[in-house]
Amino acid sequence: MLGMRTVAGQALVLQVVLALLIVAAGVAALLLQTERYSERAAKDRSLAVAQSLARSPGIVEALRSPDPTSVLQRRAEAVRERTRVDFVVITDDQGIRYTHPERDRIGKKFVGDIETPLGGRAVTETIDGTIGRLVQAVVPVKDEQGDVVGLVSAGVLTSAVGDVVDRQLPVLLGGAAVALAVATTGMVLVGRRLSRQTHGLGPAEMARMYEHYDAVLHAVREGVLIVGGDGRLLMANNEARRLLSLPADAEGRPVVDLGMDAHITDLLATGRVATDEVVASGDRLLAVNNRPADRHGSPAGAVATLRDTTELHELSGKAALARDRLRLLYDISVTVGTTLDVRRTAQELAEASVPGFADFTTVDLLDGVLAGEEPGSASSVEMRRAALSGIAEGPPFFPVGRLIRFVESSPQAQGVGRARGVLAADLRESPGWQAQDPERAQALMDYGIHSMITVPLRSRNTVLGLANFWRTEGSEPFEVDDLSLAEEVCAHAAACVDNARRFTREHSMAVTLQQSLLPSGLPEQRALEVAYRYLPAQAGVGGDWFDVIPLPGARVALVVGDVVGHGLHAAATMGRLRTAVHNFSSLDMAPEELLGRLNELALQSDPDGADLSGAGLTGATCLYAIYDPVARRCTVARAGHLPPAVVAPDGSVTFAEVPAGPPLGVPGLPIESAEMELATGSRLVLYTDGLVERRGRDIDHGLGLLRDALAGADGDGAEETCRGVLETLLPQQQQQEDDIALLVARTRSVPADRIAEWDVPSDPAAVAEVRAAVGEVLERWGVSEEAFATELILSELVTNAIRYGSSPVRARLILDRALICEVWDGSSTSPHLRHAATMDEGGRGLFLVAQLSDRWGTRYTPNGKVIWTEQPVAPAAQV
Numbered sequence: 099m100l101g102m103r104t105v106a107g108q109a110l111v112l113q114v115v116l117a118l119l120i121v122a123a124g125v126a127a128l129l130l131q132t133e134r135y136s137e138r139a140a141k142d143r144s145l146a147v148a149q150s151l152a153r154s155p156g157i158v159e160a161l162r163s164p165d166p167t168s169v170l171q172r173r174a175e176a177v178r179e180r181t182r183v184d185f186v187v188i189t190d191d192q193g194i195r196y197t198h199p200e201r202d203r204i205g206k207k208f209v210g211d212i213e214t215p216l217g218g219r220a221v222t223e224t225i226d227g228t229i230g231r232l233v234q235a236v237v238p239v240k241d242e243q244g245d246v247v248g249l250v251s252a253g254v255l256t257s258a259v260g261d262v263v264d265r266q267l268p269v270l271l272g273g274a275a276v277a278l279a280v281a282t283t284g285m286v287l288v289g290r291r292l293s294r295q296t297h298g299l300g301p302a303e304m305a306r307m308y309e310h311y312d313a314v315l316h317a318v319r320e321g322v323l324i325v326g327g328d329g330r331l332l333m334a335n336n337e338a339r340r341l342l343s344l345p346a347d348a349e350g351r352p353v354v355d356l357g358m359d360a361h362i363t364d365l366l367a368t369g370r371v372a373t374d375e376v377v378a379s380g381d382r383l384l385a386v387n388n389r390p391a392d393r394h395g396s397p398a399g400a401v402a403t404l405r406d407t408t409e410l411h412e413l414s415g416k417a418a419l420a421r422d423r424l425r426l427l428y429d430i431s432v433t434v435g436t437t438l439d440v441r442r443t444a445q446e447l448a449e450a451s452v453p454g455f456a457d458f459t460t461v462d463l464l465d466g467v468l469a470g471e472e473p474g475s476a477s478s479v480e481m482r483r484a485a486l487s488g489i490a491e492g493p494p495f496f497p498v499g500r501l502i503r504f505v506e507s508s509p510q511a512q513g514v515g516r517a518r519g520v521l522a523a524d525l526r527e528s529p530g531w532q533a534q535d536p537e538r539a540q541a542l543m544d545y546g547i548h549s550m551i552t553v554p555l556r557s558r559n560t561v562l563g564l565a566n567f568w569r570t571e572g573s574e575p576f577e578v579d580d581l582s583l584a585e586e587v588c589a590h591a592a593a594c595v596d597n598a599r600r601f602t603r604e605h606s607m608a609v610t611l612q613q614s615l616l617p618s619g620l621p622e623q624r625a626l627e628v629a630y631r632y633l634p635a636q637a638g639v640g641g642d643w644f645d646v647i648p649l650p651g652a653r654v655a656l657v658v659g660d661v662v663g664h665g666l667h668a669a670a671t672m673g674r675l676r677t678a679v680h681n682f683s684s685l686d687m688a689p690e691e692l693l694g695r696l697n698e699l700a701l702q703s704d705p706d707g708a709d710l711s712g713a714g715l716t717g718a719t720c721l722y723a724i725y726d727p728v729a730r731r732c733t734v735a736r737a738g739h740l741p742p743a744v745v746a747p748d749g750s751v752t753f754a755e756v757p758a759g760p761p762l763g764v765p766g767l768p769i770e771s772a773e774m775e776l777a778t779g780s781r782l783v784l785y786t787d788g789l790v791e792r793r794g795r796d797i798d799h800g801l802g803l804l805r806d807a808l809a810g811a812d813g814d815g816a817e818e819t820c821r822g823v824l825e826t827l828l829p830q831q832q833q834q835e836d837d838i839a840l841l842v843a844r845t846r847s848v849p850a851d852r853i854a855e856w857d858v859p860s861d862p863a864a865v866a867e868v869r870a871a872v873g874e875v876l877e878r879w880g881v882s883e884e885a886f887a888t889e890l891i892l893s894e895l896v897t898n899a900i901r902y903g904s905s906p907v908r909a910r911l912i913l914d915r916a917l918i919c920e921v922w923d924g925s926s927t928s929p930h931l932r933h934a935a936t937m938d939e940g941g942r943g944l945f946l947v948a949q950l951s952d953r954w955g956t957r958y959t960p961n962g963k964v965i966w967t968e969q970p971v972a973p974a975a976q977v
Contacts, residue, residue: 114282137233140254141222145235147181147252149220151188152237161190161239161248167204171197178252184232187251188239191216196248208251210236215249224256231256320405321384324391325366327398329353341404342379362386369400376407383408423583426454430587435594438601440468441484447565447591448487455583456567458488458547460495462502462510463555463563467595470602473560479504479511481563489570494541508534509552510564517561519553519588521581546570551581553588557596565591608669609634616643616676623648624915625727626656626782627844629816631824635788635837641668641718642786642837643676647683650955650966652848652914653726655683658739658784658841662717675700675718675762686957689722689735690771693759696720697737700763718762721784727847728912730778735771737762740790740797743808744774745781745819751808753801781819782843783808788836789827803827816842852879852913858896860905865893868909879913881971887950888969892919894947895965899923903962916952917969924962 151157151174160169166188174186174197188197193208214221220237234253238246321338325331329352334344342358353366361377364370365388372388385407391399434446444461451459462481464473480503483496496502504510507530509520522528525539525548532539549569555562565588569576620628628646641661649655657679661671678699682692700718719738726732734742734754738761741753759769776782783804790800807826811819819842828838854875858864869889876885892909899907903923912918929944947954951967958964 137224137256140233141235143181144183144233144252144254145220145222145237147177147183147186148235148237148250151177151186151252152239152250157239157250158241158247161188161196166190166196171201171204175199181252183252184255185251185253189249189251191246191248193249208249210234210251212236212249216246218244218246320403323366323402323404325353325369325400325402327392329367331356332399338404341382341384341406366400366402381408382406426451426583427586429454430590434591435597438598440470440595440598440602443591443594443598444485444563445487447587448485451567451587452487453489455580455587457570457573458493458495458568459486460566460568461485461563462566463595464561465501467562467599470599470606473562479506479514484563493545493547494538496538505530505534509550510566513552513554513564514561517554517556519551519581519585521576521578522550522552523575523577524548525550549573549575551576551584553584555588555592555595557592562592562595562599617645620646621648622915623654625652625654625725625846627816627846629820629842631820631838631840633828633838635664635835641672642788642839643672644784644839644841645676645679646841647680649683649724650686650953650957650968651726651918651920651964652728652912653724654843656723656725656782656784656841656843657720658786658839659718659720660739660786660837660839671718675720679720679722686955688771689724689733690769692722693720693735693737693769697760697762697764697769701765720762723782723784725776725782725843725845727845728853730845730847731773731775732782733771733773735759735769737769738764740785740787743783743785743804744776745783745808745811745814747777747779747814749809751805776845778845778847779814780845781808781814781816782845783819783823784841784843786837786839788838789823789840792835800827814844816844848912848914854911856909858900858907858909860900860907862897862900865896865900868896869893872911875911881913881917884917884969884971888917888919891947891950891967891969892921894944895919895921895967898929898944899965902927902929913971917971919951919967919969921965922959922962926958926963928956928963929965
């Protein structure tokens, strides 16, 4: 049971009384509303019936008929019965009834307002009619011209409306009783809940509780403000007064007159919703929450709470600063050192630190570091500016490339000497920095530079250079924490610079080695007009090479090769292969035989496919071609290399069909050669895969571009062809990823009048005839001074061929840049030079030949061998 002295008991009694009053008032209002609704419904139903009948077909004709009552009475009664109205009356335009539920009323005057319907508008009204008080509607009947020819009235007795209300009254009272019972039950439950929540306290105890609540409200460390709907301050606890410096009489005054910060005043005056919105109030930062107080039936206004977050904001600022520094370190780690170029690495450091850390950054490096050499003494303070980056153009810093010698008093020299970073928070108070260059220092300060940090770039306890960070007006001066951050940044950057320096050194060594191994110039020969291009890769030195080797008989060998990989090993391997090709070519081997020997050398020198460095010869390719200007024929063999392109004199381009042998160092099928005839003026194009293949372009597409470039080359010279090919296949804006060797040879031929041949019978007596014929030819060529030596050489070679060789024997003279003697025979036995003793009768022939000629040797053919010699001739006699 709820005690009557408790707050819950008193509240229950009050709620029951209020519920009874509310139920009574509700029943009365409901009865009135029901009656009003019933009357309104009666009017609406009467109007609807009258309008329907007035607009029904044939009503106008019935009114104009001789006996309207006989036509309309039955129709009106039928409508009355169907619509359940109490009467339906039809009159003429004077209000005389044609129909009525009581027939004795027909022909009498209609009771009610007929003036308004005769004016063309319907009317509803409550009147005392002939059958009692009723609700009726009167509607005009109009003909086709819109003239009123009669009236239709329908109505319901008010007694019928009252009967409806009487019938609904028990239901209303029953509903009220149920509502009262439900409300009473709910109030009992609420009372019990309130009793539990208040612990059965009475008003006095509740008053004491409020006093305690008030004490707590003013003791909490969070300000509380209540503002009314009219913008006046209703309540402020002690903490709110302290935080906002409110006057003693603040409560009851408009908030706009309390002298608070404009932002807080606007927030409280407008009642705008805010959640932890940080605003300034004096020297404090307050987190404000503002909520409307008119929810759940509360009075209009707003409730605001305030928290002092000044210290928290400072901590948040420090956390944000730490986050920014971590972000800077991350950016430095991913953006500095993306290349192995020293200058580019220095520029990346300068760009990555602006503007997140400094407004301007300069990087100075030792000259030895820029060249890839080992850095000099750690005490050296002479450096070259390598990078500059900033937020604006035109600062008066030393330009990039300038050699700077820092004076001992400068922060840079001090940093190098101590191998630690130096902070100059205020450059106007740094005389040591100003002493470096007083005029430039003043220009920098006039520009706005006011603070600097300089940090040595150290790697492996060696100073590589300096990074200088500068701030201008609008930025805070550097602090000690900034110095530690700069040192962390420079530690990573120094490692990247050192890696780039060592790569530069190794790259320079590889380039030097490679340049020393490649031909420094083209040898003298007259069979081909040769032009070449060699372009090393930008990422590292590779193993591409080329060569032009003069051979006996006015022939020339062309060589192009490629060693897979980059660096010193690739360059050294290239040198080994090129030397081997030179050695084998001195033996005058056929192209397929030479490449076969080269492959055997690769296998024997590296049987496991790798040398001591871990990278073998596997993957090296080579193409070897021999051009004979006398026969105008070219023999080509290739070991894994791309086929040569041939440009005919008419400009047509084809790729020679040369069998593809395996790369060098790979055992497999034997290497085969192909022979083709080249017209004088043809161009033979040899190249490595770097010319036609690159990332994003397959080799077939590259070969197609090469074909188009050769077909459209300006002129038919070798030099013009080289230039046109490179301009087409190597746009300047693209980075070169691999070495490129390009060799273009335009063919020439020995004139027929500078060639003499004889078929020699196997008879020693034929030697005299050959000697006589040689003398005549040399006289005709204008080199008769060489007749004696030539006749002697040729007679010795022919005699040896007849005596020790086999048929057929053939002799040939060629006048090129030298006088060439060649003797063929069918034997594969090679003669050897001997030193005859005093008493020997023979063995002096080849000795004489060697003494009378510059060079001599033997080369083998499929059908025997050729002994050849070369004799110098005067330049005027050369072809």
